[in-house]
Amino acid sequence: MIDGExxxxxxxxxxxxxDNQLSDERKLIVEAWLKDNLEDAEKVKAWALQNAAIGKLYTSAHAETSAADIAADVKLIEALSRRNSVKESNRSKPWRQVAAMLVGATGLVAAALAITTYQGEGKKVYAHNLPEVSRVSYSVYSGEIKHPVEVWSDEEEHLSQWLGKRINRELALPNIVSQGFKLLGGRIVPLKGAASAMLMYEDDFGERLTLIIGQDKNGVASSFRYSELEDIQTYYWGDSEYGYAISSRISREKMKVLAQALHKQL
Amino acid sequence: MDDFEKNLLQFMPNLRRYAMSLSRSAQESEDLLHDCLEKALAKKHSWRGDNLQSWVMTIMTNQFRNKLKKYANQPQTVPIEDEIIPTEERMCDPLAMDKIEGAIDQLPEDNRVVLMLVIVENCSYAEIAKMLDIPIGTVMSRLSRARKSIAKILDGHNIISFRRPL
Known part of the structure; x- marks a missing residue:
């Protein structure tokens, strides 16, 4: 670092x-150097300002850890540790060893094991499945004329109870009439091997929007995310127990307003 | 909770922050953190008792790179939390802070990671070189490039020159 000659x-x-990574001795030498070398001194001052600003930005964004944060982290580490123990014990089961031997013999067994293993990584699968399930559900059901839903909104109470029961929560069906969308009805769709609720809404021009609500026991509160594929736009978010996603072909701005309205009601 | 888990617990704020600096998105950083913790817990017997924070961050760095490769062909997602959910706390000089955050976002991942490890996590250059498995000269060149890029972006906004962020 130093050019002695x-x-x-x-x-x-x-x-x-x-970055405060010099010995005290070298620090003094550099300080003396900077007094006589203003160009370097300016450079150092600008970098120090960057450091201070970035440090402040991140300190502020991740303020002091509260007791509740620590408790949540303890829970998280313990839960992940338990999950590892279960995986470990499953791995050592004799039937798994036999299945592993069969992998080479049949592609079907290999595929099945691969799915099992992948599903074992629950949260990862969920996070990437939710917007995909939402998009595909919209794509499949929104074009249906006669059967877009299994239960229509004229049976709202039944619909609410049925879907709520299947996803293990009380489900007040969100109302987005003031945003121009009326509830058509709902159905069950699969998500990560379990039932999730799909509600379908329609505006006066026949544009449809689907909302997926699925249970995610390992969920974490997350902000809104957006993805777009084949003209279908999807907004999704989550809380500690459930994931939510809406899909439609309406404008992104309109989707954003609808996501906000639904977020408040869910 | 065993000793390893207790040690891990004390680095959680650092790990969460590092995940955020890698992924630049609240949801993806939580996913990354979970995956990393799971891996670290599964491999805890291979930890040799040296710097745990650095060991776990190395795991996280590798997982992030693997994820980038794995999901390279997936539809792009854009974080929009600031558009919808009001941020809990804004800085005293939001304009400057927003520009700085924007400048960090624009950095190439390799440069950003080094910058964040130096400034936010206070890691030594040698630790970073070990963590990222790169020569120390590469750490220095990435740091230098990161600082120059940020200065260039901020100069365009007259942020560093005329405003003191603190």
Missing amino acids: KNTISEDELHAFV
């Missing part, structure tokens, strides 16, 4: 000075 300070050492 020319008695200069290298740029690497200037970085190390800013």
Whole structure:
């Protein structure tokens, strides 16, 4: 870092000075250098300002850890640790060893094991499945004329109870009439091997929108996310127990307003 | 909770922050954190008792790179949390902070990771070199590039030159 022969300070050492990674001795030498070398001093000042600003940005965004945060982290580590133990014990089961031997013999067994293993990584599958299930459900059911839903909105109470029971929660069917969309009805769709609720809404121009609500026991509260594929736009988000996704072909701005309205009611 | 898990617990804020600096999205950073913790817990017997934070961050870095490869062909997602959910706390100088955050977002991943490890996690250059499995010279060149890029972006907004963020 130091160019002794020319008695200069290298740029690497200037970085190390800013980042407080020099010995006390070298720090003094660099400080003396900066007094006489204003160009380097300016450089160091600008980097120090960057450091301070970035440090402040991240300190502010991740403020002091509260007791509740620590308790949540303890729970998370314990849950993941338990999950590992279960995986470990499953791995050692004799039937798995036999199945592993059969992998080479039949592609079907291999595929089945692959699915099992992948599903074992529950959260990952869920996070990537939710918007996909939402998009596909919209794509499959929104074009249906006669049977877009299994239970129509004229049986709202039954619909609410039925779907709520299948996804293990009380489900007040969200109302987005003030955003121009009336509830058509709902149905069950599969998500990560379990039932999730799909509600379908329609505006006066026949544009449809689907809402998926699926249970995710390992869920974490998350912000809104957006994805777009084949003209179908999907907004999705989650809380500690459920994931939510809406899909439609309406404008992104309109989708955003609808996502906000639904988020408030769910 | 065993000793390993207790040690892990004390680094959770750092790990969460590092996940965010890698993925730049609230949801993806939580996914990354979970995956990383799961892996670290599964491999805890292979930890040699040296710097645990650095060991777990190395796992996270590798998982993030693997994810990038795996999901390269998936539809793009865009974080929009700021558009919809009001941020809990805004900075005293939101304009400057937003620009700085924007500048960080624009950095190439390799440069951003080094910058965040240095500034936010206070890792030494040698630790970063070990963690990312790169020569220390590469750490320095990435750090230098990151700082120059940020300065260039911020100069365009007159942020660093005329405003003191603190």
